[in-house]
Amino acid sequence: xxxxxxxxxxxxxxxxxxxxxxxxxxxxxxxxxxxxxxxxxxxxxxxxxxxxxxxxxxxxxxxxxxxxxxxxxxxxxxxxxxxxxxxxxxxxxxxxxxxxxxxxxxxxxxxxxxxxxxxxxxxxxx
Amino acid sequence: xxxxxxxxxxxxxxxxxxxxxxxxxxxxxxxxxxxxxxxxxxxxxxxxxxxxxxxxxxxxxxxxxxxxxxxxxxxxxxxxxxxxxxxxxxxxxxxxxxxxxxxxxxxxxxxxxxxxxxxxxxxxxx
Numbered sequence: 001x002x003x004x005x006x007x008x009x010x011x012x013x014x015x016x017x018x019x020x021x022x023x024x025x026x027x028x029x030x031x032x033x034x035x036x037x038x039x040x041x042x043x044x045x046x047x048x049x050x051x052x053x054x055x056x057x058x059x060x061x062x063x064x065x066x067x068x069x070x071x072x073x074x075x076x077x078x079x080x081x082x083x084x085x086x087x088x089x090x091x092x093x094x095x096x097x098x099x100x101x102x103x104x105x106x107x108x109x110x111x112x113x114x115x116x117x118x119x120x121x122x123x124x125x126x
Numbered sequence: 127x128x129x130x131x132x133x134x135x136x137x138x139x140x141x142x143x144x145x146x147x148x149x150x151x152x153x154x155x156x157x158x159x160x161x162x163x164x165x166x167x168x169x170x171x172x173x174x175x176x177x178x179x180x181x182x183x184x185x186x187x188x189x190x191x192x193x194x195x196x197x198x199x200x201x202x203x204x205x206x207x208x209x210x211x212x213x214x215x216x217x218x219x220x221x222x223x224x225x226x227x228x229x230x231x232x233x234x235x236x237x238x239x240x241x242x243x244x245x246x247x248x249x250x251x252x
Contacts, residue, residue: 060137
């Protein structure tokens with residue numbers, strides 16, 4: 001649970017049109033009531049098209065204090081919504097930076113919702 | 127180059143038999159003369175089978191001091207060798223922990239060689 005709750009930059013793995021994997025660092029937030037992950041993204045990035053083509057994704061959250069402790073979520077992008085006010089982006093700015101600012105690219109901001117189907121965790125002794 | 131050289135735990139993205147992505151934390155070493163990445167792995171883990179089925183992988187190396195700075199490599203596993211002495215494992219122990227110990231599971235240790243075809247880096251101003 002702490003790995004879901006702490007503001008850790010996750011590795012977001014998606015599928016390219018060829019089917020090959022790729023991975024990028026991403027902010028995320030866990031929505032405990034819905035049991036989904038939300039990511040802020042833009043409609044101008046490759047991943048926006050890629051996840052519409054193949055919604056299967058994985059998110060790897062590594063404990064920055066002990067990188068052998070981690071949580072991997074696998075699942076699918078079940079929803080993509082426009083975020084014309086940048087509301088999710090600002091929420092994630094607050095979560096990750098402690099402050100929020102005007103979202104210059106709010107016209108292209110989108111909110112991705114990931115429904116995890118599998119959680120794989122490892123919590124080795126230090 | 128520093129992201130390749132520093133002992134950072136990387137996110138290793140592979141393809142499951144279904145074609146879905148997955149990601150795990152992994153030690154790695156960059157071999158500058160060959161321009162390949164080596165990972166120590168075991169023949170008992172799922173990924174060992176998965177990369178033989180589909181060799182396409184990605185490795186994401188996030189700067190732990192500034193997680194918006196990163197290097198993503200995409201490529202293929204071009205070689206898998208047994209490592210019956212655990213030599214690569216010990217080399218990676220030294221790289222990541224500063225000391226090495228006997229490799230208890232050396233009978234199943236393997237060395238994966240990844241040839242990167244694409245490097246994507248991001249080095250934003252702080």
